[in-house]
Amino acid sequence: xxxxxxxxxxxxxxxxxxxxxxxxxxxxxxxxxxxxxxxxxxxxxxxxxxxxxxxxxxxxxxxxxxxxxxxxxxxxxxxxxxxxxxxxxxxxxxxxxxxxxxxxxxxxxxxxxxxxxxxxxxxxxxxxxxxxxxxxxxxxxxxxxxxxxxxxxxxxxxxxxxxxxxxxxxxxxxxxxxxxxxxxxxxxxxxxxxxxxxxxxxxxxxxxxxxxxxxxxxxxxxxxxxxxxxxxxxxxxxxxxxxxxxxxxxxxxxxxxxxxxxxxxxxxxxxxxxxxxxxxxxxxxxxxxxxxxxxxxxxxxxxxxxxxxxxxxxxxxxxxxxxxxxxxxxxxxxxxxxxxxxxxxxxxxxxxxxxxxxxxxxxxxxxxxxxxxxxxxxxxxxxxxxxxxxxxxxxxxxxxxxxxxxxxxxxxxxxx
Ligand code: SF4
Ligand code: SF4
Numbered sequence: 178x179x180x181x182x183x184x185x186x187x188x189x190x191x192x193x194x195x196x197x198x199x200x201x202x203x204x205x206x207x208x209x210x211x212x213x214x215x216x217x218x219x220x221x222x223x224x225x226x227x228x229x230x231x232x233x234x235x236x237x238x239x240x241x242x243x244x245x246x247x248x249x250x251x252x253x254x255x256x257x258x259x260x261x262x263x264x265x266x267x268x269x270x271x272x273x274x275x276x277x278x279x280x281x282x283x284x285x286x287x288x289x290x291x292x293x294x295x296x297x298x299x300x301x302x303x304x305x306x307x308x309x310x311x312x313x314x315x316x317x318x319x320x321x322x323x324x325x326x327x328x329x330x331x332x333x334x335x336x337x338x339x340x341x342x343x344x345x346x347x348x349x350x351x352x353x354x355x356x357x358x359x360x361x362x363x364x365x366x367x368x369x370x371x372x373x374x375x376x377x378x379x380x381x382x383x384x385x386x387x388x389x390x391x392x393x394x395x396x397x398x399x400x401x402x403x404x405x406x407x408x409x410x411x412x413x414x415x416x417x418x419x420x421x422x423x424x425x426x427x428x429x430x431x432x433x434x435x436x437x438x439x440x441x442x443x444x445x446x447x448x449x450x451x452x453x454x455x456x457x458x459x460x461x462x463x464x465x466x467x468x469x470x471x472x473x474x475x476x477x478x479x480x481x482x483x484x485x486x487x488x489x490x491x492x493x494x495x496x497x498x499x500x501x502x503x504x505x506x507x508x509x510x511x512x513x514x515x516x517x518x519x520x521x522x523x524x525x526x527x528x529x530x531x532x533x534x535x536x537x538x539x540x541x542x543x544x545x546x547x548x549x550x551x552x553x554x555x556x557x558x559x560x561x562x563x564x565x566x567x568x569x570x571x572x573x574x575x576x577x578x579x580x581x582x583x584x585x586x587x588x589x590x591x592x593x
Pocket of ligand 2: 187203205206207211212213214215216217218219
């Protein structure tokens, strides 16, 4: 019996400024299979101009524009079982709705937990016709042979979409991982985080492309996007960097929302020496607002994991891993009271823990946010000092490269 699953398609509204991101930076199937309703463009649009509509609804005329071909039944094999489902839809949506894997469709705002859902992290990968492929933005097609069993998928060499940089002012080589489980309106790296058109690389390929010079590259960064989303890829990449540059420091910048103690230990064993977790908020409502995680259970879980990671690093790895806790802040988001709650918690753990107080600059969907002057940041640093923190550095102003404006996308190619 053919199964008709819930299917979606995406539309733009009048807020579109024709920046081209959804056309040129997302590996969208619109021109090959029609819109599969994956939702990647909805997450990535800096104007919030894309929305998903349920197919078969009152918007039938609109649906035709994005559904030129693949509206029929799709015969495929999943883990050795034949299925027939009505398209168009992504492989991950089919797996979820057939009950084979949990939901990863970005159209369901309550579910951001599993993966990036925008084609960057490859944590949702399955084997399709024997090759590793990200399921979130890959259209389900007739004749596909899909293997979703994690034991089989784990045998494949992991991949991930990455961008290599030597950003000013440090000129240290860095790997920027695409894809994130947060949905921050102030995402500073949004143009990398949500793009999916670059090649996905294995750890070996990524480190080869980094072209490390062990004599001079004494510090190597891994940032994002959220590097921890694809655990196997991250651990193997740290190992590869350690092999290529045995004496270098290896720093992980992370939101830490998925960095459990065993994952942290594995990274230390692989060669991580520096750790910079984001401590975004102490209050649930602030965390949800800043991260875009609106499911309260999920937001609570993430906040707890972040705090556990900070404690674990300080209590169990202080001798081998240098931690700088990053507090991104803006007076439109954080009150003095909340900054002091965060400072008190950190100072209770260790007043000497270094803290980087970072200005949240206008970016992505919050390009209207006011820039902060030095005095405002110093005042905020004073709030933290009052609660006992002793080592605070301020990052803001020209010290942070400006976020890419959607109107200037074509000038923002930074890969080397
Ligand atoms: S990403 Fe850019 S082009 Fe696409 S809908 Fe949004 S504003 Fe318009
Ligand atoms: S990114 Fe996904 S939802 Fe958006 S137009 Fe392309 S296929 Fe449709």
